[in-house]
Amino acid sequence: MLDRRHFIATGLSMLAAPAIAQTAVKPKFQPTKVQIKAPYGPGQLLILPRAHFLYYITAPGEAIRYGVGVGKAGLEFQGTATIQAKRKWPDWRPTDEMIERDPGAYSKFVDNDDYRQPGGPSNPLGARALYLFKNGRDTYFRIHGTNAPRTIGLSVSNGCIRMLNEHVKDLYERVPIGTKVTVL
Numbered sequence: 001m002l003d004r005r006h007f008i009a010t011g012l013s014m015l016a017a018p019a020i021a022q023t024a025v026k027p028k029f030q031p032t033k034v035q036i037k038a039p040y041g042p043g044q045l046l047i048l049p050r051a052h053f054l055y056y057i058t059a060p061g062e063a064i065r066y067g068v069g070v071g072k073a074g075l076e077f078q079g080t081a082t083i084q085a086k087r088k089w090p091d092w093r094p095t096d097e098m099i100e101r102d103p104g105a106y107s108k109f110v111d112n113d114d115y116r117q118p119g120g121p122s123n124p125l126g127a128r129a130l131y132l133f134k135n136g137r138d139t140y141f142r143i144h145g146t147n148a149p150r151t152i153g154l155s156v157s158n159g160c161i162r163m164l165n166e167h168v169k170d171l172y173e174r175v176p177i178g179t180k181v182t183v184l
Contacts, residue, residue: 025152029067031167036063045083045143045181047161049076052153054143054161056174066171068143069151069162076159076183077141081132083179086172089119090129095140098158122147127165128172132181143181144168 029052036055040046046055046063049070055063070076093116099106109115117123126145133139145165151157152164161183163171 025067025149025164029152029164031170032065033058034063034065035061037061040182043175043179045175045179047143047181047183049155049161049183052155054163054171056171066163066167067152069146069148069153069157070155071157071159072155075157076155077132077139077161078183079134081134081139081141081181081183083130083143083175083177083181084133084136084138085131086175086177087119087125087129087131088172089123089127090125090144091116091118092123092125093117094158101158124148126162126168128168130168130172130175130179143171 034055036046036057038046038055038057040055040057042057042059044057046057047053047068047070048055049068052068052070054066054068056066057063094106094109099109103110119125124147125142126147129142129144131138132141132143141159141161143161143163145168146152146162148162149164151162
């Protein structure tokens, strides 16, 4: 049976929920059209991990800037790659290096080489994934959504570039296979 205190507390928490959701990601990390002074052509992606931004070049000197989460020190990708695969609601398995670094966090994968976490809202890759290849080989780095939106603007991942699910869905529709990605 609900008492008055419980009823009021529940009601107040429901009123606060939209405000909490809206403030989870700082406004500066929302997609924004910007001018860019970089020698990259339309259709290319430029990622500046220290600033926590990904730029989709739309025209000479113009881009859409997205906020991202990036890899912890020592785990980040640098250089140039190409998007060679794209997946909606991808399944996921941590790399052997991730399991070795933190077997407790990935215990369901230890000694279970065939297990892959199915795609869905609880999957760390989120709603979409863009697979980065270099010289025809999978780098195991991805640009992907996240089930942890609070990590946008932080350097906490195992190396991948994280985006909010709604932002990676937008980018996914804009970039084709073969898109060049530069991470500085």
